[in-house]
Amino acid sequence: MTLQECYQSLEGDFADVLGRLRSEKMVQKFVLKFLNDKSYDLLCSSLEEGNYEEAFRASHTIKGVCQNLSFTKLYQSSHQLTEALRNGLSPEAPGLAEQVKKDYEQTVAAIHRLQEENA
Amino acid sequence: MSKEQEFKQKILIADDSEMNRSILTDMLESEYEIIEAENGIEAVNAIQKHGPELSLILLDIVMPEMDGFGVLEVMNKRHWIEEIPVIMISSESSSFHVERAYQMGITDYISRPFDALIVHRRVVNTIVLYAKQKKLVELVMEQIEEKEKQSSLMIDILSHTVEFRNGESGLHVVHIRALTKLFLEHLVQISDKYSFSREEISMISTASALHDIGKISIPGEILNKPGRLTKEEFDIMKTHTTIGAEMLENLSFHQDEPLVKEAYAICRWHHERYDGRGYPDGLKGDEIPIHAQIVALADVYDALTSERVYKKAFPHEKAVRMICDGECGTFNPLLLKCLTDIADTLQDSLNNTGENQTDEKELQDILEEKLQPKEISASERMVQLLEHERMKCSFYASMSEEIQFEYTMNPPMLTLSGWGAQKLGLPEIIMDPQENSKVVSIINIEDIKKLSNLLKSTSPKEPVVKYDCKVTIDGESRWMRIVAQAMRLLDEPEKFTGIIGKAVDIHEARLRLDALERMASHDTLTGLLNLGYAERRIMEHLRDDISGRYVLMLLDVDNIKEANDSRGRMFGDQILAHVAGILRQNTGESNIAARVSGDEFLYFAKCNSDEEQAARKVMSVLEGEYEGFRISVCAGTVSTEDEGKDYKELFMKADKALLEAKKGGLGQHRSYKNV
Numbered sequence: 001m002t003l004q005e006c007y008q009s010l011e012g013d014f015a016d017v018l019g020r021l022r023s024e025k026m027v028q029k030f031v032l033k034f035l036n037d038k039s040y041d042l043l044c045s046s047l048e049e050g051n052y053e054e055a056f057r058a059s060h061t062i063k064g065v066c067q068n069l070s071f072t073k074l075y076q077s078s079h080q081l082t083e084a085l086r087n088g089l090s091p092e093a094p095g096l097a098e099q100v101k102k103d104y105e106q107t108v109a110a111i112h113r114l115q116e117e118n119a
Numbered sequence: 120m121s122k123e124q125e126f127k128q129k130i131l132i133a134d135d136s137e138m139n140r141s142i143l144t145d146m147l148e149s150e151y152e153i154i155e156a157e158n159g160i161e162a163v164n165a166i167q168k169h170g171p172e173l174s175l176i177l178l179d180i181v182m183p184e185m186d187g188f189g190v191l192e193v194m195n196k197r198h199w200i201e202e203i204p205v206i207m208i209s210s211e212s213s214s215f216h217v218e219r220a221y222q223m224g225i226t227d228y229i230s231r232p233f234d235a236l237i238v239h240r241r242v243v244n245t246i247v248l249y250a251k252q253k254k255l256v257e258l259v260m261e262q263i264e265e266k267e268k269q270s271s272l273m274i275d276i277l278s279h280t281v282e283f284r285n286g287e288s289g290l291h292v293v294h295i296r297a298l299t300k301l302f303l304e305h306l307v308q309i310s311d312k313y314s315f316s317r318e319e320i321s322m323i324s325t326a327s328a329l330h331d332i333g334k335i336s337i338p339g340e341i342l343n344k345p346g347r348l349t350k351e352e353f354d355i356m357k358t359h360t361t362i363g364a365e366m367l368e369n370l371s372f373h374q375d376e377p378l379v380k381e382a383y384a385i386c387r388w389h390h391e392r393y394d395g396r397g398y399p400d401g402l403k404g405d406e407i408p409i410h411a412q413i414v415a416l417a418d419v420y421d422a423l424t425s426e427r428v429y430k431k432a433f434p435h436e437k438a439v440r441m442i443c444d445g446e447c448g449t450f451n452p453l454l455l456k457c458l459t460d461i462a463d464t465l466q467d468s469l470n471n472t473g474e475n476q477t478d479e480k481e482l483q484d485i486l487e488e489k490l491q492p493k494e495i496s497a498s499e500r501m502v503q504l505l506e507h508e509r510m511k512c513s514f515y516a517s518m519s520e521e522i523q524f525e526y527t528m529n530p531p532m533l534t535l536s537g538w539g540a541q542k543l544g545l546p547e548i549i550m551d552p553q554e555n556s557k558v559v560s561i562i563n564i565e566d567i568k569k570l571s572n573l574l575k576s577t578s579p580k581e582p583v584v585k586y587d588c589k590v591t592i593d594g595e596s597r598w599m600r601i602v603a604q605a606m607r608l609l610d611e612p613e614k615f616t617g618i619i620g621k622a623v624d625i626h627e628a629r630l631r632l633d634a635l636e637r638m639a640s641h642d643t644l645t646g647l648l649n650l651g652y653a654e655r656r657i658m659e660h661l662r663d664d665i666s667g668r669y670v671l672m673l674l675d676v677d678n679i680k681e682a683n684d685s686r687g688r689m690f691g692d693q694i695l696a697h698v699a700g701i702l703r704q705n706t707g708e709s710n711i712a713a714r715v716s717g718d719e720f721l722y723f724a725k726c727n728s729d730e731e732q733a734a735r736k737v738m739s740v741l742e743g744e745y746e747g748f749r750i751s752v753c754a755g756t757v758s759t760e761d762e763g764k765d766y767k768e769l770f771m772k773a774d775k776a777l778l779e780a781k782k783g784g785l786g787q788h789r790s791y792k793n794v
Binding site: 061 | 136233
């Protein structure tokens with residue numbers, strides 16, 4: 001699987017990220033690094049504990065990272081979730097959190113395949 | 120720049136996401152040393168640790184522990200923001216965040232997602248610009264130092280020339296300068312009367328070196344005579360003050376230089392005495408410019424502690440004692456205090472006065488003073504912001520059709536918004552508004568008192584009061600709603616400083632509400648109160664007036680059914696309206712009349728006389744004729760004196776009595792107590 005195919009699979013914008021970060025090597029390095037990012041775990045655990053302030057920050061971080069990497073789909077759902085948590089829990093938040101979960105899994109699955117095939 | 124430096128410049132990256140930090144690190148680590156912080160607290164610690172070594176900070180906004188704004192706040196408080204440039208990187212793109220960040224002193228703002236090249240370029244630019252600025256500051260400092268050195272050198276040469284003729288060592292001038300400076304520095308500390316900047320102090324002490332230049336025209340025999348001078352010789356000697364001043368006055372240029380002006384005063388008046396017995400002008404007390412007084416003191420002290428052709432040197436302690444005891448002339452008590460205050464350290468300070476009069480620290484201070492305008496521009500920005508706020512307020516005020524006002528207790532002053540003042544026909548600023556006849560003529564003084572009492576009883580938590588009252592506008596009395604808030608001292612909330620508020624015209628709304636209320640409370644056919652509303656008011660009377668005696672009457676118009684049947688329903692209604700009209704006209708303020716239903720009415724009145732008599736009076740008033748119809752009524756009554764004050768019970772009993780009355784025929788009355 002090429003990096004470009006990985007982006008197709010996670011529904012990101014490969015041309016955009018390449019335009020900003022300039023080299024394919026650099027993009028790939030950070031895409032793989034995304035697997036180690038703890039923000040998603042933090043989001044899940046803080047939502048479970050009802051710590052919405054922490055959840056807001058975690059969601060905000062995911063959004064920022066996705067923005068940098070042009071993970072468009074996950075960016076959009078995490079962006080919506082961030083806004084739904086900005087002033088504490090709002091009625092839309094649980095549904096949006098589900099969406100983030102789905103998009104995150106889709107993203108991670110694509111990156112795993114990239115990792116395995118390049119190993 | 121970076122080529123010149125062997126070590127790498129340091130950049131602090133503060134971002135809670137490891138990913139984000141490493142993307143930035145990746146882009147910059149080949150040229151810079153990167154320090155990372157994953158929250159605001161860590162960032163502050165890093166700044167504290169590395170200080171001005173940091174060439175730049177890349178700062179995220181949303182972080183745990185302390186966010187980016189928190190970091191900026193600390194940087195402002197500790198003045199780090201003036202030393203270290205900050206670029207904010209965030210996905211918070213709202214202009215609120217951006218503006219706030221700029222206001223807190225950041226240099227640049229980059230939104231996510233960022234372009235690697237642009238971030239790199241901006242980082243480099245910012246670092247280079249700051250380095251340039253630092254370099255410029257150093258350059259300016261060198262220049263000032265150079266200039267100071269040059270002018271000191273010239274003055275030193277000149278005054279040494281004078282002293283050379285005088286046969287004195289060059290140290291006298293050096294001492295005078297040092298002493299003048301020490302006295303001046305201490306004087307500004309102990310007295311509010313005199314304020315000299317560091318630059319002025321430096322300039323005056325430089326000028327002090329010129330105090331004796333007039334001696335250049337005094338003949339050598341007099342100047343260097345070992346014995347006592349004759350009166351004639353002394354008179355010539357005295358002229359060195361006026362000659363020195365003249366020399367400066369006759370300079371064809373530099374007349375406006377502060378240094379020349381100060382030197383003129385010092386030359387001319389450094390032999391004046393505080394008691395008026397000095398020369399050449401015999402000035403007294405504060406007529407003598409303070410810097411001339413200071414040089415005079417320095418001159419005397421140095422003369423006492425130095426060896427002269429005619430005397431030996433006295434020790435420091437003795438010199439100070441002699442001066443304080445008035446053995447060497449009279450001096451300003453404030454200056455004597457200066458002398459005794461610093462007496463202990465004076466000798467050390469004098470011995471440490473090297474060739475270089477202006478040390479590094481002092482230069483720094485002078486430079487800081489020079490750079491003051493930068494600070495002023497910061498406060499100018501505040502003024503601009505305030506002005507901006509003020510314009511915004513006045514715009515909103517003019518658009519809102521609200522009368523906005525502010526009242527300060529001390530001084531008692533009412534300020535009205537421009538639109539409000541025009542609307543009320545009052546000036547915008549009114550002193551002592553409660554005493555102002557115009558103010559009192561448009562708003563009732565009682566309303567003002569009530570409003571201020573309401574405001575005084577508010578708590579800091581709920582400071583807002585709404586108050587409706589009538590205000591005369593353009594000769595017309597109109598309902599206004601005043602919404603106001605008491606202003607308190609921040610640290611002493613029980614102390615009021617004034618009121619801010621607005622008044623909105625609610626006249627039409629209020630009239631509509633009144634009409635609605637009237638419609639809801641009145642029977643449409645008869646214009647009397649409807650039963651529900653009447654009941655509420657009766658219950659209020661019964662509850663509030665414990666000792667009052669009341670009678671409740673239910674009245675039934677006789678033969679209405681017959682009238683309806685024979686002459687139509689409309690005619691029946693007309694009769695009811697007619698009866699109601701009479702009833703209404705005869706119902707005083709405190710009594711209540713209402714329509715119960717159909718042809719039945721209620722009448723509730725205070726009754727101090729006999730119940731029967733009261734009933735008969737009402738019945739006879741209502742009796743009469745309407746377009747050929749004979750009107751009579753039956754009445755059932757009940758008295759609170761007999762039956763208590765429960766309204767429902769009273770009504771039931773009156774109803775029973777009415778039923779009994781009707782059984783008796785037309786125009787009958789029954790009291791419940793007889794039923």
